[in-house]
Amino acid sequence: MYQYDTHDQAMVDARVAEFTDQVTRRLDGTLSEEQFRPLRLKNGLYLQLHAYMLRVAVPYGTLNSRQMRVLGNIADTYDRGYGHFTTRQNIQYNWIKLSDTPAILADLAAVGMHAIQTSGNCIRNTTADHFAGAAADEVADPRPYAELLRQWSTFHPEFDYLPRKFKVAIIGSETDRAAMKLHDIGIQVVKNAAGEEGLRIHVGGGMGRTPMIAPVIREWLSPLQMVSYLEACLRVYNRYGRRDNKYKARIKILVHEIGADEYRRQVEDEFAHILTLGLEPPAAELDRIKAQFADPAFDPAAPDAIDRSDPDFALWVDQNVHAHKAPGYGIVTISLKPVGGIPGDASADQIRLMADLARDYSFDELRVTHAQNIVLPHVRKADLYAVWQQLDAAGLATPNLDLIGDIIACPGLDYCSLANARSIPLAQKISQRFADVERQRDLGELKLKISGCINACGHHHAGHIGVLGVDRKGVENYQLLFGGSEGADTSIGSIIGPGFSEDGIVDAIERATGVYLARREAGERFLDTWRRIGNAPFKDAIYG
Amino acid sequence: MAETLIRLRDDAASTAPVVAFADLSEAGNTAAVRLSPGDDARALLPLLDQLTLIEVEFPAYTDGRGYSAASILREYGYTGELRAVGDVLVDQISHYRRVGFDAFAPNQPITREAVDKAIATWPEVYQRTVDGRAPIWAARHG
Numbered sequence: 001m002y003q004y005d006t007h008d009q010a011m012v013d014a015r016v017a018e019f020t021d022q023v024t025r026r027l028d029g030t031l032s033e034e035q036f037r038p039l040r041l042k043n044g045l046y047l048q049l050h051a052y053m054l055r056v057a058v059p060y061g062t063l064n065s066r067q068m069r070v071l072g073n074i075a076d077t078y079d080r081g082y083g084h085f086t087t088r089q090n091i092q093y094n095w096i097k098l099s100d101t102p103a104i105l106a107d108l109a110a111v112g113m114h115a116i117q118t119s120g121n122c123i124r125n126t127t128a129d130h131f132a133g134a135a136a137d138e139v140a141d142p143r144p145y146a147e148l149l150r151q152w153s154t155f156h157p158e159f160d161y162l163p164r165k166f167k168v169a170i171i172g173s174e175t176d177r178a179a180m181k182l183h184d185i186g187i188q189v190v191k192n193a194a195g196e197e198g199l200r201i202h203v204g205g206g207m208g209r210t211p212m213i214a215p216v217i218r219e220w221l222s223p224l225q226m227v228s229y230l231e232a233c234l235r236v237y238n239r240y241g242r243r244d245n246k247y248k249a250r251i252k253i254l255v256h257e258i259g260a261d262e263y264r265r266q267v268e269d270e271f272a273h274i275l276t277l278g279l280e281p282p283a284a285e286l287d288r289i290k291a292q293f294a295d296p297a298f299d300p301a302a303p304d305a306i307d308r309s310d311p312d313f314a315l316w317v318d319q320n321v322h323a324h325k326a327p328g329y330g331i332v333t334i335s336l337k338p339v340g341g342i343p344g345d346a347s348a349d350q351i352r353l354m355a356d357l358a359r360d361y362s363f364d365e366l367r368v369t370h371a372q373n374i375v376l377p378h379v380r381k382a383d384l385y386a387v388w389q390q391l392d393a394a395g396l397a398t399p400n401l402d403l404i405g406d407i408i409a410c411p412g413l414d415y416c417s418l419a420n421a422r423s424i425p426l427a428q429k430i431s432q433r434f435a436d437v438e439r440q441r442d443l444g445e446l447k448l449k450i451s452g453c454i455n456a457c458g459h460h461h462a463g464h465i466g467v468l469g470v471d472r473k474g475v476e477n478y479q480l481l482f483g484g485s486e487g488a489d490t491s492i493g494s495i496i497g498p499g500f501s502e503d504g505i506v507d508a509i510e511r512a513t514g515v516y517l518a519r520r521e522a523g524e525r526f527l528d529t530w531r532r533i534g535n536a537p538f539k540d541a542i543y544g
Numbered sequence: 545m546a547e548t549l550i551r552l553r554d555d556a557a558s559t560a561p562v563v564a565f566a567d568l569s570e571a572g573n574t575a576a577v578r579l580s581p582g583d584d585a586r587a588l589l590p591l592l593d594q595l596t597l598i599e600v601e602f603p604a605y606t607d608g609r610g611y612s613a614a615s616i617l618r619e620y621g622y623t624g625e626l627r628a629v630g631d632v633l634v635d636q637i638s639h640y641r642r643v644g645f646d647a648f649a650p651n652q653p654i655t656r657e658a659v660d661k662a663i664a665t666w667p668e669v670y671q672r673t674v675d676g677r678a679p680i681w682a683a684r685h686g
């Protein structure tokens with residue numbers, strides 16, 4: 001994976017120095033909270049309901065074991081012994097003291113990490129397929145492009161005060177594991193008949209108040225023009241994106257209002273101009289980055305057989321281990337969704353254990369997924385049992401990946417100052433209702449996503465089953481959506497009817513799964529059955 | 545000492561009356577113009593040779609359209625004074641400088657020392673912009 005050189009390190013160190021000065025001025029009263037607010041927000045520091053929350057960037061979700069260990073140590077030293085992995089492949093700490101933030105950032109900088117641009121109306125941390133460089137179905141590795149984007153977007157002077165925040169996701173296989181089309185810009189690395197890499201560019205997707213699927217704006221772009229093209233995409237948005245209404249300020253509204261064809265035309269005009277300026281890093285820079293993402297030294301003799309004699313282990317292998325491109329290896333996903341747990345939370349000890357396992361069994365690499373789990377991307381099949389035993393002993397071997405218990409949930413009203421309703425207790429209740437893993441497996445792939453407000457951090461629009469918490473006359477109320485997907489078959493879910501109380505929605509979800517079990521045809525997921533038979537049978541069962 | 549106009553240029557400041565962009569067509573042969581956030585900087589391109597001062601207005605520091613306006617003007621060869629006017633704060637100065645501003649007229653006065661310190665915030669830069677600084681990728685590959 002990518003290693004900082006002295007240039008990258010100098011930039012992060014400069015940020016720590018700058019922010020330390022700003023915190024000092026805030027603490028001694030030179031800066032008021034009002035003056036300090038935009039500065040701390042450039043550094044991922046939010047003032048939430050109970051305390052400061054610090055969001056740390058994990059570029060394209062990739063970490064080494066030293067970085068992961070520091071994340072665990074920060075949870076112990078400065079927080080309450082745990083951290084929360086987010087739907088943007090980052091980690092948040094919910095109980096931070098302002099006076100500790102310079103020390104935290106210094107600890108992070110020592111392992112090449114930071115909180116730069118994890119908030120604010122700027123280009124946020126680029127996300128990517130969490131199986132990049134490992135998946136058997138990969139066409140091309142998206143990480144070198146993600147790293148090039150990280151550098152280009154870091155402290156970009158023209159795009160730090162956009163109409164609204166800006167999120168880029170990048171994938172390199174047909175299977176979309178990054179909800180790519182639901183981002184402001186979604187990039188798919190593809191190959192042509194000659195085997196050359198190119199980029200397909202989608203612009204104008206998003207969730208939030210007005211969910212939209214990003215149309216293709218460029219079918220094929222040379223990788224050596226990516227920075228120039230994105231510069232053009234962003235410039236058109238910065239100049240013409242709406243600034244009169246916060247809720248209409250994302251690029252999806254601009255693309256929707258002027259149309260994809262007109263947006264494309266404006267971008268092409270700007271692109272032609274920008275190409276004359278020489279902004280593009282040379283091929284040698286992309287090559288330098290690509291070399292750092294070369295495959296680790298896989299053992300060509302690694303045995304392919306797995307001893308499945310322990311049934312609990314075999315269950316976990318079937319559910320949580322994916323096909324790897326190298327024979328004899330598997331991709332392990334560690335579920336952070338134990339029965340009744342808080343989705344995405346991990347204790348300091350668990351974080352350090354995962355770091356150790358990455359060091360010992362996965363070529364020192366980990367990934368954070370947008371579904372709030374952790375991946376060990378390169379594990380020898382012969383080592384899977386040893387890894388599983390250590391995970392199991394730490395409460396990290398729940399075999400529920402992509403099942404109904406693998407719930408995505410935002411922090412909700414327990415932490416977030418924007419929320420209308422609590423997400424975590426609801427996730428816990430659903431998880432407990434469907435605790436039996438055999439029952440979960442019978443229901444098959446079923447992506448359940450919960451947001452505590454319309455901003456959709458819990459991706460409820462993209463859930464096979466989505467839940468949106470709202471405030472109805474001072475009472476928490478939950479709306480139920482069906483039919484969303486964030487995969488290659490991306491679709492936006494729709495609300496099926498009147499909302500529910502917290503207990504009522506758990507019952508409604510259970511009744512919906514009953515309809516699925518009764519009506520499914522061979523090989524159908526919940527989503528497929530819903531798409532085939534439509535809303536009516538579900539409504540009848542739920543409201544009937 | 546805090547000042548209301550800070551110039552990073554050696555030439556004398558323009559004394560020409562500043563004409564609002566909207567009034568340009570009636571103003572004739574003007575040398576100084578003020579752009580509001582919604583104005584199209586490209587409409588000034590035919591006039592770049594005659595202009596010695598372009599003010600770019602920031603009614604609120606959060607409205608970043610002026611950064612693109614400034615970049616465009618410099619990219620097309622404007623060499624006169626480019627002045628950021630309005631809600632111009634010290635914490636945005638380094639970015640202003642990178643997109644080509646060389647003068648600042650902040651609502652709340654800023655000291656020259658604070659401006660110089662802000663411009664020195666970043667030891668290196670990742671992007672090539674109109675300020676001419678060599679990006680990190682150029683340092684890596686010569």
